[in-house]
Amino acid sequence: xxxxxxxxxxxxxxxxxxxxxxxxxxxxxxxxxxxxxxxxxxxxxxxxxxxxxxxxxxxxxxxxxxxxxxxxxxxxxxxxxxxxxxxxxxxxxxxxxxxxxxxxxxxxxxxxxxxxxxxxxxxxxxxxxxxxxxxxxxxxxxxxxxxxxxxxxxxxxxxxxxxxxxxxxxxxxxxxxxxxxxxxxxxxxxxxxxxxxxxxxxxxxxxxxxxxxxxxxxxxxxxxxxxxxxxxxxxxxxxxxxxxxxxxxxxxxxxxxxxxxxxxxxxxxxxxx
Amino acid sequence: xxxxxxxxxxxxxxxxxxxxxxxxxxxxxxxxxxxxxxxxxxxxxxxxxxxxxxxxxxxxxxxxxxxxxxxxxxxxxxxxxxxxxxxxxxxxxxxxxxxxxxxxxxxxxxxxxxxxxxxxxxxxxxxxxxxxxxxxxxxxxxxxxxxxxxxxxxxxxxxxxxxxxxxxxxxxxxxxxxxxxxxxxxxxxxxxxxxxxxxxxxxxx
Numbered sequence: 226x227x228x229x230x231x232x233x234x235x236x237x238x239x240x241x242x243x244x245x246x247x248x249x250x251x252x253x254x255x256x257x258x259x260x261x262x263x264x265x266x267x268x269x270x271x272x273x274x275x276x277x278x279x280x281x282x283x284x285x286x287x288x289x290x291x292x293x294x295x296x297x298x299x300x301x302x303x304x305x306x307x308x309x310x311x312x313x314x315x316x317x318x319x320x321x322x323x324x325x326x327x328x329x330x331x332x333x334x335x336x337x338x339x340x341x342x343x344x345x346x347x348x349x350x351x352x353x354x355x356x357x358x359x360x361x362x363x364x365x366x367x368x369x370x371x372x373x374x375x376x377x378x379x380x381x382x383x384x385x386x387x388x389x390x391x392x393x394x395x396x397x398x399x400x401x402x403x404x405x406x407x408x409x410x411x412x413x414x415x416x417x418x419x420x421x422x423x424x425x426x427x428x429x430x431x432x433x434x435x436x437x438x439x440x441x442x443x444x445x446x447x448x449x450x451x452x453x454x455x456x457x458x459x460x461x462x463x464x465x466x467x468x469x470x471x472x473x474x475x476x477x478x479x480x481x482x483x484x485x486x487x488x489x490x491x492x493x494x495x496x497x498x
Numbered sequence: 499x500x501x502x503x504x505x506x507x508x509x510x511x512x513x514x515x516x517x518x519x520x521x522x523x524x525x526x527x528x529x530x531x532x533x534x535x536x537x538x539x540x541x542x543x544x545x546x547x548x549x550x551x552x553x554x555x556x557x558x559x560x561x562x563x564x565x566x567x568x569x570x571x572x573x574x575x576x577x578x579x580x581x582x583x584x585x586x587x588x589x590x591x592x593x594x595x596x597x598x599x600x601x602x603x604x605x606x607x608x609x610x611x612x613x614x615x616x617x618x619x620x621x622x623x624x625x626x627x628x629x630x631x632x633x634x635x636x637x638x639x640x641x642x643x644x645x646x647x648x649x650x651x652x653x654x655x656x657x658x659x660x661x662x663x664x665x666x667x668x669x670x671x672x673x674x675x676x677x678x679x680x681x682x683x684x685x686x687x688x689x690x691x692x693x694x695x696x697x698x699x700x701x702x703x
Binding site: 365366394399400402407 | 519547
């Protein structure tokens with residue numbers, strides 16, 4: 226059995242010669258039954274490596290003059306298989322904060338819920354709402370302390386506070402970035418292309434929602450791990466609101482309607498005449 | 499891909515750093531400020547892993563401030579550098595930080611100084627230093643054109659030459675840089691060298 230002993234620290238041995246029967250157990254080196262496989266630590270490392278790059282999703286968020294737009298598609302994949310086409314990747318942390326899910330779904334859902342609890346405790350303790358910067362810093366500090374332990378989270382925290390709209394990118398490596406435009410996931414390069422070229426700070430709400438929808442559609446078109454429903458949310462001074470949810474395949478025919486071939490066109494004209 | 503470099507001049511010290519926040523092939527941000535103003539007369543330019551860079555430099559900054567609050571007198575640059583190195587060294591064989599640091603400061607009786615602090619807690623007091631792939635180009639340029647007692651204009655000219663060299667010769671060269679300076683009047687931002695302006699920042703400002 227191959228064992229990686231690098232994590233084990235040596236425990237100090239007791240100087241007392243005689244120790245009571247019960248206390249003797251306290252000083253005994255901790256031990257537990259290992260699972261019956263040939264390479265236990267290799268399996269753990271493999272599991273971590275499997276999850277690491279697999280942020281199979283497209284999420285995006287950007288700040289503009291009215292507030293923050295947050296959009297995502299809804300496909301979850303397990304390797305090459307589509308597990309679900311209706312996953313919800315935008316979570317309401319509280320009435321004025323939204324979070325996005327990319328990476329391990331369980332990790333994201335759990336830690337967003339945990340963040341919501343901590344935000345609520347902060348509101349109660351300080352008699353005022355936590356800022357977006359504060360909420361994202363809390364999450365970043367927690368994730369930093371768990372770095373290198375196999376968490377896989379690429380999230381954006383978007384919200385509205387006293388300083389106006391706020392958007393932060395937080396990931397499981399412990400990074401935290403303040404910005405105005407972010408996209409996270411395997412489809413993010415595709416989304417960035419559409420988002421960057423169409424972005425203006427002074428868009429109207431409808432233009433911004435359409436830009437987000439279009440960017441998600443294009444990412445879902447090219448990226449196999451993205452698809453399902455493109456949902457668009459908005460966070461403004463009055464809190465968050467879902468603006469739309471459109472099936473990506475239907476969007477495809479809306480943006481690129483099927484036209485008749487010249488032969489079909491000629492046939493149609495001939496029958497009309 | 500991250501470049502941090504710095505040099506000591508006549509009565510001042512400069513630190514320049516790129517401003518890209520990168521994740522594999524994606525540039526998430528091109529205006530991320532990596533040179534922290536540690537206190538009134540100290541600059542901390544850092545490059546390294548995302549979480550480590552911010553967390554470790556903020557930790558050093560808060561402890562430097564704490565010392566000043568407790569003792570009513572700020573740390574000297576040498577003391578701050580040795581403290582930073584000590585923290586990196588203590589963590590090295592347990593939970594290492596992957597951060598490379600250039601610490602520049604100005605002390606009233608000593609003048610300007612620059613400290614090179616590696617991710618494995620190497621500490622050197624230097625006249626010029628550089629980290630990252632950019633260092634392959636900067637170090638020889640600085641070796642060639644640097645002389646002690648450079649004026650601010652001469653130093654900025656050298657920094658600009660280094661930035662131009664990085665931009666033209668490094669395959670994934672960062673587009674934007676920030677330059678900060680520290681002298682008897684304190685630590686402050688000197689200039690940005692931007693070749694890609696983010697449209698949102700321009701409109702929002």
